[in-house]
Amino acid sequence: MEKRISIIGLNLSVFLFMFGVGLIVPLLPQKIITLTGSLKTVGYLASAFAVPFVLLQFPIGRLSDRYGCRRFLVAGYLICSASGLIYCVSNTQEMIFFGRLLQGIGEAPLWALAPALLSMLYPAAKGKVIGAYNASLHLGLTLGSGFGILMAGVLVKNEPFVLFALSGLLGAFLIFVTVKDPRAEGSGVETALDTGGLKKILAYPGILAVFSGIILYGAGYGISLTVLPGFLIQEKGFTQAQIGGFFTLFYIGISLSQIITGPVSDRHGRTKTMILGLFMITAGLGMFPGRDGWGIYPWLFLASCGLGVFCVSALSWLNNAVADSLKGTISGAFYLFWGIGFFTGPAALGMFGKAARGFTGFHVLAMLFLLQALVQWGLGYGSGKIGLGRKSDFD
Structure with missing residues (x-):
């Protein structure tokens, strides 16, 4: 039963969060253009997200093998929620880039650690559960983008960013209350990774x-x-x-x-x-x-x-x-x-x-x-x- 609750929590949290991501991604370029009046800085939005996202993958994976995946997943959702709040109050391009940097840090564990955790929870069906998780991720992104287009005239100003921040907060809560890591967390014992x-x-x-x-x-x-x-x-x-x-x-x-x-x-x-x-x-x-x-x-x-x-x-x-x-x-x-x-x-x-x-x-x-x-x-x-x-x- 605990395993089933864990997989439901993981899939639901990433679906809701990626729904929020789908809402805000089309809005960030326009927000930068409004503040700067130039297209030149728009391209840096991807880099501000990508650099921490890529560079942190291996270190976070290594730390999770030592301390457990769950705490890093919770932290990732909370960091992403904080980035949404920064988007809400940002009035300079530097603040937007800082929020994007935080989002890259927060999303790093969400993509990698959940599949790792699922493969331990369901060793005989890891392909099935990892596929379902990745599908939930992409489905949330797709529906969020579509919803943003349909509600373009209704969701104005900072409302999408508020929803994004709430999706991160809800994701952290779901992981905290539903997900169990099969390894003992916080032991600090070195693993086979040397x-x-x-x-x-x-x-x-x-x-x-x-x-x-x-x-x-x-x-x-x-x-x-x-x-x-x-x-x-x-x-x-x-x-x-x-x-x-x-x-x-x-x-x-x-x-x-x-x-x-x-x-x-x-x-x-x-x-x-x-x-x-x-x-x-x-x-x-x-x-x-x-x-x-x-x-x-x-x-x-x-x-x-x-x-x-x-x-x-x-x-x-x-x-x-x-x-x-x-x-x-x-x-x-x-x-x-x-x-x-x-x-x-x-x-x-x-x-x-x-x-x-x-x-x-x-x-x-x-x-x-x-x-x-x-x-x-x-x-x-x-x-x-x-x-x-x-x-x-x-x-």
């Missing part, structure tokens, strides 16, 4: 291969939110309404595919579903540039589903490859490598696409995903040990 143990993990070819796929996954995710919409507008003549349709399909594809793939990966093996996801992304990114109008949507939807399939499979695979004492560390490493791809991929493709009118750039990216699939297929990953005290089931 320099030698970490080197053994990173020295395993299968894990390195998965991490390279995660970098590509992050690049594909970031490109889908930045370069791809620009390509659709400039090269395919998409309207803003059509771009909105693309984003809706993107989030639905990622959410739905994770819900479906999680249980499948538990039954049939995560390596198979990882490779399937990579092939789906390859097909979607490789085929859509040659299509026009409505013919583009099915291929982009296939690519977004592939991203979701790979995400839940890779995250479950990594959590299955290490002992419980390293769940937080390995999940933090997942989002560290994801962040590397997320913030370098769009810039790289943007520069390449500018020289080749975008078309060749997406085909090159598709070929990289295909190469990644072939590498993982070739490695095979039977079963083995990574020297941390138990056999790891590399499925």
Whole structure:
């Protein structure tokens, strides 16, 4: 019963919080423009969030393995709630950037530690529960954005930021009262994570291969939110309404595919579903540039589903490859490598696409995903040990 209450609390808290995120993300650029009268500083909003989010993934994962995940999840929601209050009272761009910095700090544990905790609570069904959690996250973001559009004339001034702050506060409360960490919290005892143990993990070819796929996954995710919409507008003549349709399909594809793939990966093996996801992304990114109008949507939807399939499979695979004492560390490493791809991929493709009118750039990216699939297929990953005290089931 405690496990079921914990998973309900984790999913409900992240759904409500991401609903709040969906409300405010479209408003922050306008708030910056209103204060500065310039578009130049808008781009820094992403950086102010991204830098702490990426840099803190591994340290927070390591600390959670020592002290437990629950307290860091509660702290993350409270920090995000504080950032919402700062947005409410901000009258300078510096205050907005400070709020965005806090939001990046607060969200770091929410993405990584909850999957780590779920994999310990449900070791035999980690794909299913991690997929449901990630789907709840993306569903909240999608519905929050849609609700913000529908209520644009009703929610004025600081009301969305107040709702965002309340969503963080409610998330902290739900985690505090519903979630149980299977490890003893606050013991302060060192875990198996030492320099030698970490080197053994990173020295395993299968894990390195998965991490390279995660970098590509992050690049594909970031490109889908930045370069791809620009390509659709400039090269395919998409309207803003059509771009909105693309984003809706993107989030639905990622959410739905994770819900479906999680249980499948538990039954049939995560390596198979990882490779399937990579092939789906390859097909979607490789085929859509040659299509026009409505013919583009099915291929982009296939690519977004592939991203979701790979995400839940890779995250479950990594959590299955290490002992419980390293769940937080390995999940933090997942989002560290994801962040590397997320913030370098769009810039790289943007520069390449500018020289080749975008078309060749997406085909090159598709070929990289295909190469990644072939590498993982070739490695095979039977079963083995990574020297941390138990056999790891590399499925």
